[in-house]
Amino acid sequence: MWKIPVASVDVSGNEEEFVVEAIRSSWISSSGAFIERFEREFGEMCDSKYTLSCANGTVALHLAVMGLGIRPGDEVIVPSMTYIATANAVAYCGATPVFVDVDPETWCLDPEALEAAITSKTRGIIAVHLLGHPADMDRINEIAAIHGVWVIEDAAEAPFAEYKGRPVGGLADAATFSFFGNKIFTSGEGGAVTFNGDQLNVRLKALRGQGMDPNRRYYFPIIGYNYRLTNIACALLCAQLERREEILSRRSGIFEQYSEQLSSIPGIHLQPVASWATLSPWMYSIVIQPDVFGHTRDELIAHLADAGIDSRPFFVPIHSLPPYRDCPVVGSMEHTNTLGQNGLMLPTYNHLASEDIDFVATTIRQMCRSQLRRAA
Missing domain, CATH: 3.40.640.10 (Type I PLP-dependent aspartate aminotransferase-like (Major domain))
Known part of the structure; x- marks a missing residue:
């Protein structure tokens, strides 16, 4: 549990x-x-x-x-x-x-x-x-x-x-x-x-x-x-x-709190939102930059799990999966591969408590700080 x-x-x-x-x-x-x-x-x-x-x-x-x-x-x-x-x-x-590849801005x-x-x-x-x-x-x-x-x-x-x-x-x-x-x-x-x-x-x-x-x-x-x-x-x-307005408002608040807590952590990149877009607040998502954060995405998943926090990696790029390896691939897939390797979805649901968001963010921040201390 x-x-x-x-x-x-x-x-x-x-x-x-x-x-x-x-x-x-x-x-x-x-x-x-x-x-x-x-x-x-x-x-x-x-x-x-x-x-x-x-x-x-x-x-x-x-x-x-x-x-x-x-x-x-x-x-x-x-x-x-x-x-x-x-x-x-x-x-x-x-x-x-x-x-085909995805746009890094969306x-x-x-x-x-x-x-x-x-x-x-x-x-x-x-x-x-x-x-x-x-x-x-x-x-x-x-x-x-x-x-x-x-x-x-x-x-x-x-x-x-x-x-x-x-x-x-x-x-x-x-x-x-x-x-x-x-x-x-x-x-x-x-x-x-x-x-x-x-x-x-x-x-x-x-x-x-x-x-x-x-x-x-x-x-x-x-x-x-x-x-x-x-x-x-x-x-x-x-x-x-x-209850759609209530649900969307609550989840948007969760997104805002996550962004406030995580935006200053080195090596954590938040989901980009185009100026013309209004996001549907499904799963709060980040991308890990391992050489700056000090750990890989999968190491962070394991660290969160040790603290009792479930999370999800981004989808494995479909072109790399066995049923589709022989299908046409157009372009380098640079951005797709980066997201597939480093993307992470964090807990997001209507009754997620504010203190739980703080705990998730603190757990991520502490992992980064431990690496920074070792580097020093």
């Missing part, structure tokens, strides 16, 4: 009341009032015409790429610095992910790397809003339009982030979200796809519901999937959306 876990679920609002209401209504499966309510409210918050709830963030990506017409042999450009589900959704369809897909990665096989681009920071969508959409390819926002880690004052989720052909247990808003497992296209709405609903014709029950003109979310899960999400 961790003294300070890396994440913890907050169900202190109307979650229990809404779940009981769903149970008593007998609508506990993939139909019900809370599904309709969640899809309506979340779509409005994302400024999208349509929202489809689904079983998790991975299948949200799978639905989106299928709905936009991906085929075996196609290529889809993705950043290598992301969770593996981004690439898996492409591979599920028999297509090939093409990996940690998101570098628009300047896109042009070199586009080929005659390129079908689309998945722009990941990594660690709550939106990608540069205007530039990405502009390049996509020139080359006639679609764009998906992978917003699994970034609900209610803003790009130039606009919410993510309505900035591309489609966007996907995750409501896993460590996310800002959670139903344990869950996901959503947001989009504006009328024809895409028909296609995604069919794919999500086993491929059934919406006008002819038990007639299946295509092969689909059972990717639906339950009314109980949406009850949890509806309760949390009610």
